[in-house]
Amino acid sequence: MSVDADTVRRVAKLARIAVTEAEVKDLAGELNDILTWVEQLGEVDVEGVEPMTSVTPMRLKRRQDVVTGGGDASRPLANAPETQEGFFVVPKIVE
Amino acid sequence: MSAAPAVLDYEEPTAKTIAGVTGDWEMVIGMEVHAQVLSKSKLFSSASTQFGSAPNANVSLVDAAMPGMLPVINEFCIEQAVRTGLGIKAGINLRSVFDRKNYFYPDLPQGYQISQFKHPIVGEGEVLVDIGPGVARKVRIERIHLEQDAGKSIHDMDPEKSFVDLNRTGVALMEIVSRPDIRGPDEAAEFLRKLRTILRYLGTCDGNMQEGSMRADVNVSVCRPGDYERYRENDDFSHLGTRCEIKNMNSMRFIQQAIEFEARRQIAILEDGGEIDQETRLFDAKKVETRTMRSKEEAHDYRYFPDPDLLPLEIDQAWVDDIAAGLPELPDAKKARLVSEFGVTEYDAAVLISEPEHAAFFEAVAEGRDGKLAANWVINELFGRLNKEEKPIADSPIDATQLGGVVDLIGQGDISGKIAKDLFEILWSEGGDPAEIVEKRGMRQVTDLGAIEKAVDEVIAANPGQVEKAKAKPQLAGWFVGQVMKVTGGKANPQAVQQMVRDKLGVE
Numbered sequence: 001m002s003v004d005a006d007t008v009r010r011v012a013k014l015a016r017i018a019v020t021e022a023e024v025k026d027l028a029g030e031l032n033d034i035l036t037w038v039e040q041l042g043e044v045d046v047e048g049v050e051p052m053t054s055v056t057p058m059r060l061k062r063r064q065d066v067v068t069g070g071g072d073a074s075r076p077l078a079n080a081p082e083t084q085e086g087f088f089v090v091p092k093i094v095e
Numbered sequence: 096m097s098a099a100p101a102v103l104d105y106e107e108p109t110a111k112t113i114a115g116v117t118g119d120w121e122m123v124i125g126m127e128v129h130a131q132v133l134s135k136s137k138l139f140s141s142a143s144t145q146f147g148s149a150p151n152a153n154v155s156l157v158d159a160a161m162p163g164m165l166p167v168i169n170e171f172c173i174e175q176a177v178r179t180g181l182g183i184k185a186g187i188n189l190r191s192v193f194d195r196k197n198y199f200y201p202d203l204p205q206g207y208q209i210s211q212f213k214h215p216i217v218g219e220g221e222v223l224v225d226i227g228p229g230v231a232r233k234v235r236i237e238r239i240h241l242e243q244d245a246g247k248s249i250h251d252m253d254p255e256k257s258f259v260d261l262n263r264t265g266v267a268l269m270e271i272v273s274r275p276d277i278r279g280p281d282e283a284a285e286f287l288r289k290l291r292t293i294l295r296y297l298g299t300c301d302g303n304m305q306e307g308s309m310r311a312d313v314n315v316s317v318c319r320p321g322d323y324e325r326y327r328e329n330d331d332f333s334h335l336g337t338r339c340e341i342k343n344m345n346s347m348r349f350i351q352q353a354i355e356f357e358a359r360r361q362i363a364i365l366e367d368g369g370e371i372d373q374e375t376r377l378f379d380a381k382k383v384e385t386r387t388m389r390s391k392e393e394a395h396d397y398r399y400f401p402d403p404d405l406l407p408l409e410i411d412q413a414w415v416d417d418i419a420a421g422l423p424e425l426p427d428a429k430k431a432r433l434v435s436e437f438g439v440t441e442y443d444a445a446v447l448i449s450e451p452e453h454a455a456f457f458e459a460v461a462e463g464r465d466g467k468l469a470a471n472w473v474i475n476e477l478f479g480r481l482n483k484e485e486k487p488i489a490d491s492p493i494d495a496t497q498l499g500g501v502v503d504l505i506g507q508g509d510i511s512g513k514i515a516k517d518l519f520e521i522l523w524s525e526g527g528d529p530a531e532i533v534e535k536r537g538m539r540q541v542t543d544l545g546a547i548e549k550a551v552d553e554v555i556a557a558n559p560g561q562v563e564k565a566k567a568k569p570q571l572a573g574w575f576v577g578q579v580m581k582v583t584g585g586k587a588n589p590q591a592v593q594q595m596v597r598d599k600l601g602v603e
Contacts, residue, residue: 014396016199053406060406063141065134065171069155070142076151076159076261086150087249087258090201094250094257 003031099432102223103441105231110323111279115362120317122358123326123335124283125275128290129268130300131244131308132175138243138267139166139209146306150260158265160204165404172267173408174418175299176216176241179269181419182297183236185220189412191240193405196397201259202246210270212399215240216408222273222293223427224286228441234286235274244268263307269300275314275335278323280351287311287347288449292426296451304345313341313350315357317365336361337371341378341385353378357385429454437466446474452488453478459495464502472502476519493522500529509533510540513585541587544595547579550587551595554578562600569602 008028012019019027073086082089110121134144140157157164180187192214195207217239224232246264248257271290277283291302291309302309316336318326326334339357344350356378361371376385389395424432426448433444433454439461447457447470456477461469477498481491501518504510510518510533521532533539541547554575555562565571575596580587 010396014197014398053401058406060408061167062170062173063167065136065169066141067136067143068141069136069157070140070153073149073151073154076154076156076161082256084258086152087252087260088151088201089253089256089258092250092253092255092257093201093248 003028003035099428099435101431102427103229103431103434105223105229107232108226108230108278108282110320111281112320113317113358113362115366117366119320120358120362121320121323122279122354123275123316123318123323123338124277124279124354125314125338126273126277126283126286127312127314128271128273128287129244129310129312130179130271130290130294130302132172132241132267132269133299133301134169134171134175134267136169137265138169138172138241140265142265144266146308148262150258151262153262154264158204158261160206166209166402168405168408169267172241173216173410175267175297176239176269177410177415177418178297178422179271179294179299180217180220180239181415181422182293182299182425183220183222183239183271185236185239186218187410187415188214188216188218189410189415190214191216191408193241193402193408194399195402196242196399198395198397200245200248201257202248202261202264204246204261204264208243208245209402209405210242210399211240214407222286222290224277224282224289225445226282226285228445232276232278232282232286234276237272237274239269239271242268242270275316275326275338280354283313283354284347284351287350289426292449296423296425298423304347307345310343310345311350313344313354314338315341315354315361316371317358317361336365337373339371339373339385340375342375342388344378346380349378349380352380352383353385356383360385423451433457433466437461437470439466439470443467443470443474446478450488456488456491456495460499460502462499464499465506468505469499469502472498472515472519476516480523492524492526493519497522497526497529504529504533508540508588510538511585511587511589513589514538514540517585538586541583544591547583547587547591547595550579550583551575551592551599554582555599565600565602569597569600572596572600572602575600 005024005028008019008024008031077083077086077088080088112119112121132138136142137144137158140155142155142158143153145153157166177187191211193209194212196210196212197207199206215238219238220236222234222236224234226232244263244266246259246261248259250257252258273286277286294300294309295302300308304310316338318334318336322334326332339361341353341357344353357376364371372390374390375388377388378385430441430444430448433439433447434441439447448454457470457473460473477491477493481488501515501522504518505512505515518529518532518538521527522529558578561571561574565575576589576593579592579596580589
């Protein structure tokens with residue numbers, strides 16, 4: 001797999017990370033190095049081996065359907081830069 | 096009595112066609128229905144799902160995606176997804192996986208929606224869509240997966256700002272994905288209606304479209320007659336046209352209008368030699384048209400990957416079997432049973448099963464009585480009146496025992512159908528025991544032939560002119576029947592009066 005400059009720009013845009021044109025070339029190289037390194041895993045024959053999702057045998061933890069959280073709008077709103085009448089207020093976003 | 100079949104016999108309807116300049120066209124429609132799980136708390140957090148709460152009142156720190164918060168799945172929501180899957184005869188996947196669907200939007204604090212992409216909890220099933228008596232469309236269901244709902248953005252409170260309410264963020268949704276087996280706008284509405292009925296029977300979703308508990312994305316394409324059948328031969332989509340997706344519809348009427356408009360729009364482009372761009376469109380209810388929301392080039396790149404915060408969801412077959420054993424009688428089976436057990440018409444049965452409460456009310460009225468008569472009184476009189484006064488059946492002033500009493504009185508010949516309507520009025524506005532009311536207010540039908548004969552003789556004696564006319568023109572006998580009913584206060588048995596009038600006048 002080879003990451004070109006356009007892919008770097010696209011990935012950065014999707015991740016909402018500001019990347020300057022000067023950084024694009026270096027980042028492409030670094031990403032390619034990482035991917036090449038990871039691609040070595042492809043040399044291992046995993047035919048018939050189930051993907052491992054946990055180091056120890058664990059079952060997905062479940063909870064009962066009981067309301068114990070929320071109930072206080074001031075908590076999630078506490079760090080918001082701007083609020084009004086209990087809402088988060090953000091710059092206009094009409095798609 | 097023979098055992099009720101699991102489903103009544105039916106034939107598939109023909110696809111709706113639209114006549115174009117260059118020949119006929121057909122529609123091919125698939126739907127993705129988002130149904131909110133009827134749970135108290137959210138899919139991965141313990142905040143309430145209560146509709147209509149104050150803004151952000153139902154937001155836990157998990158929903159707000161505060162750093163370090165981890166999702167823990169609500170077992171009840173898993174059970175509801177399994178119930179729903181079993182209710183549409185679908186395969187249940189004992190192992191499913193939650194993935195992150197990545198996109199940025201202010202009402203999605205995590206920056207991703209937890210959903211199921213490659214390994215949904217429910218596999219292939221089907222919904223039998225009732226079109227009319229003896230006519231139904233089997234729509235294949237591709238899958239159902241569990242996912243989180245997003246929050247709500249309000250854009251009209253400030254010219255420069257948007258307001259965000261995260262109460263809905265993280266609420267459990269079942270996304271029910273159909274195959275493109277729906278062949279017209281009416282079928283699309285009926286599909287949604289049937290799915291809603293099934294969900295309400297199962298109790299897994301309240302189906303409230305106004306509150307957004309049920310919403311649909313509708314995929315529409317057009318093709319030439321015969322193309323769809325070729326597609327069905329081996330699921331080869333190349334026989335079908337390019338589809339457009341109309342997002343977020345929550346009204347049956349708008350869905351029908353949007354499909355109709357969209358199909359005609361596509362046909363016009365194709366007949367002009369153009370091509371359909373695969374895109375996402377929005378329906379404008381005021382202008383009754385669809386318009387581009389985003390094109391394929393702008394389509395989101397969601398970069399799904401398994402959520403590292405959540406292990407695969409593994410459930411036991413024994414648990415699934417327990418859930419299956421606890422399923423209620425579902426609409427198709429109930430309809431078949433009402434027809435075979437109570438002798439009602441398929442049309443009436445379809446009306447009666449539309450809501451589980453309606454069917455239960457009917458069964459209570461019909462038990463041990465004439466099913467057809469009971470259906471007539473439940474549907475035409477009671478449902479008609481409830482509809483007119485916009486009352487749900489739970490608020491009906493007449494209960495099943497009272498209406499059963501009315502049916503008994505008619506059945507025993509104690510009151511005529513006409514008097515029964517008066518009795519219904521009294522029960523509706525004053526309540527009481529039907530038999531007692533009939534007794535106390537002297538509403539009992541006169542079946543005493545002697546009394547009827549006396550009334551008939553009096554009317555005939557008082558109207559010699561009419562008698563002459565009626566002898567020449569037998570249809571006029573009806574006038575005498577009306578007069579006799581009048582003098583007896585409507586209590587005479589109409590059949591007996593009719594017979595006697597005809598006998599006395601000597602007409603057939």
